[in-house]
Amino acid sequence: MTASLLPVEAGAGRAPSSLIVTRSRRPTTWAGAVGAVGLVALAVLPFLASQGFVNDLINLFILVCMASMWNALAGYVGLVSVGQQLYIGVGAYVVLVAAQHGVETFAAVPVALVAAAVLALPASWLVFRLSGAYFAIATWVLAQVAMLFVERFGSLGGGTGAPVPGLDGFGPTALLRDTYWLALGITALAVISVYLLLRSRLGLVLTAVRDNEIGARSVGSRVMAAKRVVYVLAAAGCAGAGAIIAISQLDVEPGNVFNVQWTAYMIFAVLIGGLGSIEGPVIGSVVFFVLQQTLANYDVWYLIILGSVAMAMAIWARRGLWGLFTAKVPVHLFPVGYYVHMDDGLAERRGLSRLVMGPARVRPPSTTTDKREEP
């Protein structure tokens, strides 16, 4: 995560061309391999685990997906949205409407992602006119309006909602498995998208904005465009979560899918796990989920406890559990930063692949973009 550009001392007696820039200090192919094995293990899990456990994991994946999306918004581009439930609801309702019109339910999920992304563009035009708390409240109002709007349609069940048709053909086990794979797929896609986004040229802008937005603007980064890309991605990701919610709960109710509680879950999971890292939301979701399950017999006390912990974390431990951990143990499961090494001839032997050679190409995207910043 850390974009550690280690300072290169001028007096080192070497020409600048003898620098090596790598994505990590040590080779990370093994981390990728472990990740792939883990994903395969999760994929075959429904054949081994109990139905109750599989169902729990679906809910955990929904949480990881939502939290990763919210983290991309707040952790990198500083957009504190309190209205991501808008896209949860849109995802759920697109699946419902498509299924009502005879589309195969699972096939409707990609449609939901695209629909949310398309809706997010005009919505971003409106809410991006505001910043900070104004932005937060405007997103919340949009979600409220969407809920009241959807409730006006009798064909969608009005205020009480409607069951998702077309799921009767599945046996209960098959339906659970398919839902599980859908949840796993969408969640993996969400996390990997954030990872790839951060490794892209735009990712450099995002990391710069996270560290210092004014600084990023002043070197000419197209901050507004970066924000819009992240907002649209987060809309699609949350719509994915909404689609899973619709299919796993078998019905869609406006008061449920448009509930601000979903955003509370995302925020608490991210704050506990760690804002501004890919690992943080995943870890925070697991902690959130375990506590939720443990305290399941005590009504909503888990929310009260998690909310209080999240507040404390926001004030005193900004980078969350993952930040506290990496402060002691410097590991990065997702190499998205850069390291600059002196080329001492040993780098190749240590197995570090050269990413970029020579300083001429190590520069922020700003130096190549001279387009005017959007207002």
Place this chain on the structure above:
Amino acid sequence: MTFVNALVQGILLGGLFALFACGLSLMFGVMEVINLAHGDVAVAAVYLAVVLIPATHVPAIWIFVLVVPVFMVGGYLLQRLLFQQALGSGPITTLLVSFGLSVVLENVLLEVFTANSQSLNIGSLVSGSVQVSNQVYLPYLSLIILGTAVVALVVVQVFLARTRTGRMVRAVADDREAAQLVGASYRHLFGVAAALAFGTVALAGLALGMYTSVAPSAGPSYLLYGFAAVVIGGLGSLWGTLLGGMILGVASTVGALVDPDFGAMLPYLVFLAVLAVRPHGLFPKKVLL
């Protein structure tokens, strides 16, 4: 003629929205904190009154004498102990902390008082009204709420303009460093502003509890109405806030003529329309007051 009545009721309802908005505007104007728990604080005031009324035998209409001071002290302490800590780590943090507070408060109320809604019984006052014409009538309660809102706005304004502490609050809002140089303790003054904000929102909650029944989950929608009134009226302008509240009130009652759900939706649409056209509100003002 029902339209004229809806218009009148809407203007009266504006007083309630302005009471909600006043505290939000104050906290944002002085310390740039938007308290997302604002609506839940109002709901908490209703529940405190529900507990206090049978315990003290104070009539519901006078219970504010007990509830408002409790909330003012609570607001001061919350600002000093929680929001002040958050302010140190950036503007995002205060937003997140107040959101956390909102969820925690709502769920504590839910645990203690169940999801059933509560209202404050004010006896025959709730149904009495002044008949102006065949179709137009002015309910006593709405008149009292609007009157309370106007009085509260005047008190806040006079406090900020005429008293020594109020002037120091404004000084800290304008330029914290300069105010500190002349000896102002900004932490204390932020606490004072929060106390005022919590006092007005407790009043708003009590008014709401007399007007309609309130469930623990009602907080966010009143936060949004209050915030909409602030934005429409223009930030930092207390009287703009009253006007913003009235615009929202009219949108709500006129929308309800179409159907009740539309009455809940139209104020939000007005808010979004104002955001799209004039993000700084209809009556923007540069400085507080």
